[in-house]
Amino acid sequence: MTAPMIRLTGHIDVPSDRREAVAAALPVHITLTRAEPGCLSFDVTQDPVIAGRYNVSELFVDQASFGAHQARASASDWATVTAGIPRHYQITEVPA
Known part of the structure; x- marks a missing residue:
């Protein structure tokens, strides 16, 4: 049996005083994540x-x-820029 895929969906609400910094950091975060082994989307x-x-x-x-992504992201500039901003995420297993 094949291991399930992991899907994360949800949102992050960025306070107005941090929106510029988050918007500036986001393209690098997306690029690095999409390049990770095992990232499908x-x-x-x-x-x-x-x-x-x-x-x-x-x-x-x-x-x-997914765990490797979480570890990398938690030690990245993205984690620093978004520190303390609550995330509203749902993580589910998806049949492979």
């Missing part, structure tokens, strides 16, 4: 209605690759 887009909200959608081939 990674999209972070501004919500068309709610100011400062970024909708997030990620798909990784398995828990190991």
Whole structure:
């Protein structure tokens, strides 16, 4: 049996005083994540209605690759720029 893929969906609401820094850091975060082994898709887009909200959608081939992403991201500039901003994410397993 093949291990399930890992999907993360949700959003992050960036306070107005931090939006410029987050927007500046986001392209590098996206590029680095999409280059990671096991990343099938990674999209972070501004919500068309709610100011400062970024909708997030990620798909990784398995828990190991998702865990490696989490470890890398938590030690990155992105983690520093977004420190303390609550995330509203749901993580689910998807049959491979």
